Amino acid sequence: MKNLCRKMLALLLAGAYAFTLTACSNSTGNKQTKQEDAAVQLSKVGTYPIAEKPLAMTMVRLSMPNVVDFASNDFSKFIAQKTNINWTYQTVNMDTADEQINLMMSKKPLPDAFLFSTPKVSKYGVSEGLLLPLENLIKENMPNFMAYIKEKPELWSQITQADGHIYGLPTINDCYHCKYRNKMWVNMRHLRELNLQVPTTTEDLRQVMQAYKKAHQQGIPMSGSIDGWGHQFYDWITNAFILDPGVQAGKLVVSPDKKIESIAVKKEYRAALQYMHSLYKEGLIDDSAFTQTADNYRKLMNNEGEPVLFAPFGTISDAYDANSKPQAYADYRVMAPVKGPEGKQHATYFRYDGILENKFVLTKDCKNPAAALRWIDYFYTLEGYLSMQFGADKDKDWRLNPTDKKGLDGSKALYEIINQYSSDPQNHDWQDVGLNFATEKVRFGQATDNSVDIKSAAGLEKLLYTETKEKCEPYAQNPKTDYDVLPVLKFTAAETDQLNQITVDVKKYLEENRAAFIRGVQNPDDDQAWDNYVKGFEAVGLPTLIKLSQTAYDRTIKK
Structure with a gap:
């Protein structure tokens, strides 16, 4: 699995490149269209497609130098076909994202959603009420995310704001060696x-x-x-x-x-x-x-x-x-x-690292919040995560439960990556600017050749795991x-x-x-x-x- 440092380097480079896609159309925000979209029949929670007929929604998201075009990206097409939700993407550049987003939040109508680069929740959610409180909607529409909450109940408190509401969903990269940076x-x-x-x-x-x-x-x-x-x-x-x-x-x-x-x-x-x-x-x-x-x-x-x-x-x-x-x-x-x-x-x-909060938010103008949350809930599955990160062609981009292979920590491997991460421009997957579900279990579950030479590039994750386990973890602080x-x-x-x-x-x-x-x-x-x-x-x-x-x-x- 690619390491966090390479990912962060890619994000830093994002400021140098911006691929501007079609902006959110004002026509999608008019009252008639909003009422029509809200009336679209949704399927049973947890099933696909989500909408009975195509549902159009608008999203602001971060641009990325190694993703050529989100509109024509292979994973964008896959998730649209799977869910019957068609997003119009507007991208922002990392270097100017805050300025661009603040300007967007001052205009009407607001886009339906923001992904990865999002408005400041304390200002636009808690203080100004321009973002939707999500806690009840999450419970009703996100069975995959709620299943993870049962495993990590402390996460619910972590993403709850000072006013008691949840305004955003987290991206998860529970990197073992990163917590001993x-x-x-x-x-x-x-x-x-x-x-x-x-x-x-x-x-x-x-x-x-x-x-x-x-x-x-x-x-x-x-x-x-x-x-x-x-x-x-x-x-x-x-x-x-x-x-x-x-x-x-x-x-x-x-x-x-x-x-x-x-x-x-x-x-x-x-x-x-x-x-x-x-x-x-x-x-x-x-x-x-x-x-x-x-x-x-x-x-x-x-x-x-x-x-x-x-x-x-x-x-x-x-x-x-x-x-x-x-x-x-x-x-x-x-x-x-x-x-x-x-x-x-x-x-x-750094026990609290690995959770990046508020990476998916809905605005008060969102036409169909339930549909949007059911859409993002797919990302909180192993299949959704692998498809977003490496491509949605099962058994070509990745393989589940590979036979006789071990994960990074020596346990049975959950999956094997075939289409490896690349920092070169590509248009097959979203890589680092979707919504990660790289829990510790998922990261440890990647098939790893335990005989890999840790002095080689292929052995980096094994090197970092081993060195952290032996040299750092024994000396972690005891909060008691x-x-x-x-x-x-x-x-x-x-x-x-x-x-x-x-x-x-x-x-x-x-x-x-x-x-x-x-x-x-x-x-x-x-x-x-x-x-x-x-x-x-x-x-x-x-x-x-x-x-x-x-x-x-x-x-x-x-x-």
Whole structure:
């Protein structure tokens, strides 16, 4: 199965290309047509076709560089024939989607639905009432989705907004290795050449970095980037002192007694900064890691001799192409988190990742909400997911229950992919901008050759699974005894208005001061400097951020 990083790269590239299709026709929104469409007889829930006669509806969706034309796409034709619902698609470009969608929401009539790129639910649903509440309609029209809710009942609360309503349906990509995205990769060849072992403590880490720097004057003991997926060295190192919740305004965590706190003002966090500052003073941390983009980081990794010893990445495929640089790709392996001076040793488990909320919404002008929800319910099946992602030609694009094949985790395979994912333009399937139903069971159920060479491109998913299972999962935080990451919190429109600027200010203040302390612009050993830093959070609104987050947590999550 294609990995999440490749998918995210494709989505980022979407901004560079937009294939504009036929816009929603105003005539479909007139009163007579709406009444006629609403009167179309629907079949029994869970059966196909959904409509007795063709039903026309309009949808806004995200464009994608590797999907040529949604109107003539093979899967678009398949799902239209299966359901008898014919969508007119209007696409938006990722770079300008919010602006385009906001403009659409100010005009009449509204399109029936939005897919993947959707209006902000807190504004257009909770506050302005332009989106339909779906909870009752879901129960009446979506047996496949409701079956999954029985397996994961917590999902219902997760997609419920602050006003108690559900306005959007989620896309699911329950990626095991992605939930441990803050990984540190080490060049094993460099260690072997120096007769060094993989470090297990912060002091070991320092000594190995010193030895590498001494032997390789032009070498870089540790680097990273400011914007890549899992590229932040400071998040990984902080886990040896206190649980780090990753890239997030305020570095908020949940305590075992369900209190929202910020690690950024804790003495353990200060100790982490002091340790990183000491490494930086010795030239062991690459200064460019505080400013370079993911692209420049990749270029650095690909310099002659693989100069970076310790390299944070969510996946090593972000650094090297296994086909063009097979040796460099094979040299790096994940290392377990190092243990800090107080015995802390965390691999942050982002337990709430994998659910992207509100990726299918209906507007108040939707002509037939029941039909639209029955249509999207097909996507919450294994067959629907595989057809959307890889093509709808069963036994040509994919095969169910392949004989004598194992899944990624060693269990019996549920399916085998024949038409592999491609980032090249194609018009056979929707790939990453439909509605995924890649649950953990589904992802683990893909037929995998367990003897595959993990040093090859074909072995990437196996590599990531194995390395995560052995090096990360044993060190996941226990929320009963330690801090935990925050779930996705639901704020009211008024709370959101308060938070909009606060989150920007807090994030900027934290990042600027973190860099200053590590680089020695400010001295983390100086009590006055530390006290001034902690007090400074009041001016940028951290107490308000914590208070509003606690309110939202208590309202919808705390049991």
